[in-house]
Each structure stands twice: as structure tokens, then as C-alpha cells.
Amino acid sequence: MHVLEVNHLKKSFGAVQAVKDVSFQVEQGEVFTIIGPNGAGKTTTLEMIEGLVPPNQGEIQFGNLNWKKNSDDIKKIIGVQPQLSAMFDLLTPSEHLQLFASFYDKSRHEDEILKMVNLTEHKDKQVRNLSGGQRQRLAIGMAMVGDAEMIFLDEPTTGLDPQARRNLWDIILRLKALDKTIILTTHYMDEAEQLSDRVCIVDQGEVITIDRPDALIKKLTVEREVRLAFLEHEEAAINSEKVLNALSVVSHVERDLTELKIWTEDPEYTLLELFNFTNKKDYQVDQISIREMSLEDVFIAFTGKEWRD
Amino acid sequence: MSQFKQLFLMHLKMTFREKQAWFWGLFFPVILMVIFMFIFADSSDEDFEASVAVVEESPNEISTAISDQMEIIPTLVVEHELDDRSEAEELVEDQEVAAAVVLPESEDESSILLIVNTEDEQSTSTQVVSGVLNNIVQQMNLQVVGATETYALDFETISSSEHELSYQDFLLTGLIALAVAQGGLFGMVDLVDMRRKGLIKRLRMTPVNMSLFGFSDMIMRLLFSIIQIIVLALIGVLLFNATLHINLLGLVVLFIVGALSFNAIGYFISSFSKTTEAYMGVANIFSFLMMFLSGVFFPIDMMPEWLHPVAHVLPLTYFAEGLRDTMVYSIGIESSTIWFYMGVMALWGVVAYIIGSWLYRRKSIVATR
Numbered sequence A: 001m002h003v004l005e006v007n008h009l010k011k012s013f014g015a016v017q018a019v020k021d022v023s024f025q026v027e028q029g030e031v032f033t034i035i036g037p038n039g040a041g042k043t044t045t046l047e048m049i050e051g052l053v054p055p056n057q058g059e060i061q062f063g064n065l066n067w068k069k070n071s072d073d074i075k076k077i078i079g080v081q082p083q084l085s086a087m088f089d090l091l092t093p094s095e096h097l098q099l100f101a102s103f104y105d106k107s108r109h110e111d112e113i114l115k116m117v118n119l120t121e122h123k124d125k126q127v128r129n130l131s132g133g134q135r136q137r138l139a140i141g142m143a144m145v146g147d148a149e150m151i152f153l154d155e156p157t158t159g160l161d162p163q164a165r166r167n168l169w170d171i172i173l174r175l176k177a178l179d180k181t182i183i184l185t186t187h188y189m190d191e192a193e194q195l196s197d198r199v200c201i202v203d204q205g206e207v208i209t210i211d212r213p214d215a216l217i218k219k220l221t222v223e224r225e226v227r228l229a230f231l232e233h234e235e236a237a238i239n240s241e242k243v244l245n246a247l248s249v250v251s252h253v254e255r256d257l258t259e260l261k262i263w264t265e266d267p268e269y270t271l272l273e274l275f276n277f278t279n280k281k282d283y284q285v286d287q288i289s290i291r292e293m294s295l296e297d298v299f300i301a302f303t304g305k306e307w308r309d
Numbered sequence B: 001m002s003q004f005k006q007l008f009l010m011h012l013k014m015t016f017r018e019k020q021a022w023f024w025g026l027f028f029p030v031i032l033m034v035i036f037m038f039i040f041a042d043s044s045d046e047d048f049e050a051s052v053a054v055v056e057e058s059p060n061e062i063s064t065a066i067s068d069q070m071e072i073i074p075t076l077v078v079e080h081e082l083d084d085r086s087e088a089e090e091l092v093e094d095q096e097v098a099a100a101v102v103l104p105e106s107e108d109e110s111s112i113l114l115i116v117n118t119e120d121e122q123s124t125s126t127q128v129v130s131g132v133l134n135n136i137v138q139q140m141n142l143q144v145v146g147a148t149e150t151y152a153l154d155f156e157t158i159s160s161s162e163h164e165l166s167y168q169d170f171l172l173t174g175l176i177a178l179a180v181a182q183g184g185l186f187g188m189v190d191l192v193d194m195r196r197k198g199l200i201k202r203l204r205m206t207p208v209n210m211s212l213f214g215f216s217d218m219i220m221r222l223l224f225s226i227i228q229i230i231v232l233a234l235i236g237v238l239l240f241n242a243t244l245h246i247n248l249l250g251l252v253v254l255f256i257v258g259a260l261s262f263n264a265i266g267y268f269i270s271s272f273s274k275t276t277e278a279y280m281g282v283a284n285i286f287s288f289l290m291m292f293l294s295g296v297f298f299p300i301d302m303m304p305e306w307l308h309p310v311a312h313v314l315p316l317t318y319f320a321e322g323l324r325d326t327m328v329y330s331i332g333i334e335s336s337t338i339w340f341y342m343g344v345m346a347l348w349g350v351v352a353y354i355i356g357s358w359l360y361r362r363k364s365i366v367a368t369r
Helices: A042-049 A067-077 A093-101 A110-116 A132-144 A162-177 A189-195 A213-220 A234-246 A267-281 A295-303 B002-017 B019-041 B061-072 B085-093 B124-145 B167-187 B189-196 B199-204 B210-240 B248-272 B276-293 B305-311 B315-327 B336-362
Strands: A004-013 A016-026 A031-035 A057-061 A078-081 A150-154 A181-186 A198-203 A206-211 A224-230 A250-256 A259-264 A285-290 B050-055 B076-082 B099-102 B113-115
Touching: A004 A042, A016 A042, A031 A042, A031 A189, A042 A057, A042 A150, A042 A181, A067 A078, A078 A132, A093 A110, A093 A132, A093 B002, A110 A132, A132 A150, A132 A162, A162 A181, A162 A189, A181 A189, A189 A295, A198 A213, A198 A295, A206 A213, A206 A295, A213 A295, A224 A234, A224 A267, A234 A250, A234 A259, A234 A267, A259 A267, A267 A285, B002 B019, B002 B210, B019 B167, B019 B210, B050 B061, B050 B085, B050 B124, B061 B076, B061 B124, B076 B085, B085 B099, B085 B113, B099 B124, B113 B124, B167 B189, B167 B210, B167 B248, B167 B276, B167 B315, B189 B199, B189 B248, B189 B276, B199 B210, B210 B248, B248 B276, B248 B315, B248 B336, B276 B305, B276 B315, B315 B336
Parallel strands: A016 A206, A031 A181, A031 A198, A078 A150, A150 A181, B050 B076, B050 B099
Antiparallel strands: A004 A016, A004 A057, A198 A206, A224 A259, A224 A285, A250 A259, B099 B113
């Protein structure tokens, strides 16, 4: 049984088709990430699921519940961190959590949440005096306070410094450990790769593909890029290039002085052949690296676009 | 219940921590009252006094008789008793005294001389002093010819009830009405601010009961207005001798209807204001219009005739009048006038609320799902 099922969502704002066709299912306890460039329709999709924007077409089911019949019940099981961290400037984190806790039948204790989002120290500061990262963490705390089964995080790390981003990743992983279902949007590839069980790539209002991050990468792993550099003069590189070009698994080689970039379908075999040759000639290899494919490459491969932050 | 408590606490803390709320809600009306009391209440004070210097160059029977008479008249305070006229003239010149009275030098002389500063020739104190002296002279004339008064002037005041309305009472009740009205009119700016920050949207993603949200806000506002009334009334009574005869039930009912109506007007303004600045602009126009046309600082009768219809449409006119009736004249809900006042205010409130919520729904600012 899927905890969330979305079928053929469509939404237009005037002449702009923000969401053209989005469908997916989310399983209990997974981190499901929607990635895509700005304007891909991530936030609109999320807002439709959260019940803020009615879709023009399509269905949204939370198990047996839907917005038309069970809006009150759905609000009890979801926790939302909106993109704009909407808070009361004059209230403290502690007061926010108490207020929001009172909206739910069952709620988590304020102290527990504060600890989880690392705000215990700042719990009595008015929100207007908090930093961006602290506000963002409070927003996530507010999404958790009702002990929601499903938590929606809309670009939780946008605009944060690297340290604050890492902190948020920890929080998200802690939520996952509590067996919460997390639906996340981001436009950071590394984030999606680190956190998600499954990734849904969205572009121009349509789902391009949905899969586990490593599976997505594997799908593309036809060719890998190997880099290596020699200690000797160019001669070693020039001779090696000739050997490599003779191999059938190597599609092409680029040389820059003593450095080589090799594109190959089988890095292991290619390197084995190369080392046999360098061993014979007694060439000294200085550096070697095999570039990992990233979700960024996946994205570029699927959408045919350069990644833009 | 806990939800209501938390929502109420939220509204309370936000108001309590917002310095602007304190300034406009309490400090500003208090300042306004103090200023207006000092400017206007003083000159219309019943205990009018004029200080005079009496010159008695050579005391005689008539001069002593006159000066004795003057001593008993409470409005005249004899500050200097001199025997030299030039000294008195100096005092008048320096405006140390309102007037100098030169008494007859002998029993044969029949005129009393009144010296005033040219600047003060038309002033109230000059008129009072000369009026009093005229009276004394006439009394003496009558005595000399041995006649008794044939006609006498009797003086009596009439008001609509047993209590008199002094300017202090008038201004105090007017300012209380103004403070409560402005609280409602300006208070709803929070709603615009919360909408702009996405807070309304945020709350709607939770199972919160939005009517409880609005209700707790109302209760908080009513409490704040009660504080306004108490503080202003205390200052008025203790510092400026306003006399209040409060009909509590009448006051409470009128206050609730009034406060809710002005809040509804604020709600209406919030429904079409996209920014807080726009809201404040509209609220200020409305507030200024009411401030000067609703008989807060001076009675409506003092305004030109053609403005009267405007005054009779504005809700603050009825709120101020209603507060005067219930706080000064002790008139309660048995009076049909009070019900008429409340009716006009309620009409404003209901119409503003209906249009406001219609606008909210039409623009789906707060989509009802």
C-alpha cells in the first residue's frame, strides 16, 4: 500500500502550464526527492499535494484519504515546511512549537523537537533575531511537532551555508530513522544523492524518470572517464595514447602535455592493459582517478540540458 | 481549549511585544488627552479668577466699603493693596495683574477708575472685572437713592439629566471612543502582514481551527480596549477632574458593539490592501476623517451646517455620543437612543464584514476548502 499516490496532476496559472503531467507513488518510510531546475514545477506539485492549490486535473490519494472528503484527517498526518519560512517574528521557537503542538491531537514534546533541530540554546530568542539556518531548522521542527507520518520539505537547504546544510541533512536522516515518510524537493544534486531512497526528476512540469539514485547513475554508466598523469616528459603520454587508442573499449583519448583523459566502457581492462605497457617501458604514473558519475550527469543525460543552480 | 489558550497567548504576546501597539493604543491617546485638556479645559474652567491691584490713596468710608465688597467676590483676587497709583500702573503694564482699580480719594468723588493693559482690553478678565465693578457701583447708586431692586436676574442651568457635561467629560469620553475605534481600525494590519508573510497559508496546512484563531484575536483586542478605557478614564478623572457616572451594563454592551464594528471595518480594509503600507494609508484617511468630524474634540454643533450630514453618517459620532450617555449621564440599555447608536454602529460593522469576507473569498486570499 502506498502512503501517497499522485496521478496525472495538471495545473496552469493563466497561460503558464506549471505542471503538465506528474504521477508517482511514495512508500512508507522512504525519502522521496523531487529534483529539477527552478520553474520545473516542483513547488506547485508539492502545494497541490499539501492541499494549498487545487489541481486542474489529476488525483491525490493519501492511502484511503483524499482532499475532497478527508481534508481534516489529512492535515493531521502531514507536516509541512513551506519554501518561505512563515513565522511570527515576535514569538520564540519554544512558543512556536507550543502553539503548533496545540493544533494536533497528538504531538511531540517541545524539548524533543528543539533538541532534534539543534535549537535548544536559542529556544527563547525571538524569531526575528534568528539566522537563516536557525529559522529553517525551526520550520522543520514546526513540520514535525504534530508527529506527522509524512513530512514535506520544500527546498529546505536553499540559501544555507555548507555547515548549516550538513546539519539539515542530519536532521532529515534522523527523521527517516523514526520511520517517517519524507518528501523533499531540492535543486542540489549532492543532496538528492545523499539523502534519497528514490529520486524523481522533473523538468518543465513533467516527470522524466523515477528511480533509486545509484540505479539512475548505473543506467548511464556506459562510459567512464579515467584521468592519469605521468611523471616523465610528454613522450610517456604520447606513447601511452597510441596504445590506448588501439584498444576497442576505448572510445577516445585526450592529451594535455603529460596528462591523459580516457573515455572507456571498461576502466578495469583499460587500466590493466595500460599498466602492462608502462611497466615494460618503466614509465612512472603519478596520478590516477576514475570519475564517479553523479546525479548531475544523470540529469544532463535525461534532460539534455546543462545543470543550472 | 488548549488550542484556544495557545492562540490567545500568541495574540497577546505579539501585541504585548509590539511597541507600536503600545504607542498608538495607549501612549498616543494619553498624550492627545493631556494636550487637549491643557489647551481647552483650562479656559472654560468654572473657577475663573482675575487678579487685581487696588489703589486706595487716601482711605475713606466709600473706598473701604468698595474694597470690602471686592474682597467677598470670589472671582476677584486682590493681590496688591497700594496707596500709589503709579505703582499699580506698572503692575498692569507688566501684566502682573489683570487690572488695577483706583478707589475714590474722598467721599465726594463719585468715580472708580479701572486701569487695564491695552492688550487685554477685549479679554475675558477685563470684562469680568469691569462687570463686577459695574455691579458694585450700581448697588451703591441704588443705596444712595434709597431704592430697592425691582428686577433681579435669576440664573439656572438645564441639562438632559441630573449630571452636567463639562468639557473634561466631553473630551475624555470622545478620546476613549477614538482610542477604541483606532484600535479596531489599525489593528487589522496584522492580518495583512501575516498574509504577506505566508502565515495564513502556513496555518491552513495544519488542523488549526481558523474560527478559533479569529475568535481569540477578537477577545485579545477587546481586552486591550478595556485597558485603554481604564487608563484613559483614570487619567481623566484623577488629573483633570472629569466626573463620570457610569452605567456599567450600558457601557459594556455599547463598548462590545462599537469595538467589534470598528474591527470589522479594519477587516474590510485588510481585504483589499495588498501591503501593510496600503492598509495604513486607507486606515489613516478614515481615522482622520472620523477624528475631526465625529465630535471627539469639539461638539458637532460647532461645525458648519453643511458638514453635519457627514458627522451623522460616521460610526464614531455614535460611539462617542453613546459613551457620553453611558459614562457621564449614566444612561443604560433601557434608553432607545443607546439602541439607535448601537444599531448604526452594528450596521457599519455587519456591512463591512460582509463585503470584507466576500472580497477575501473572491480573491481567494484565504481559500476556503
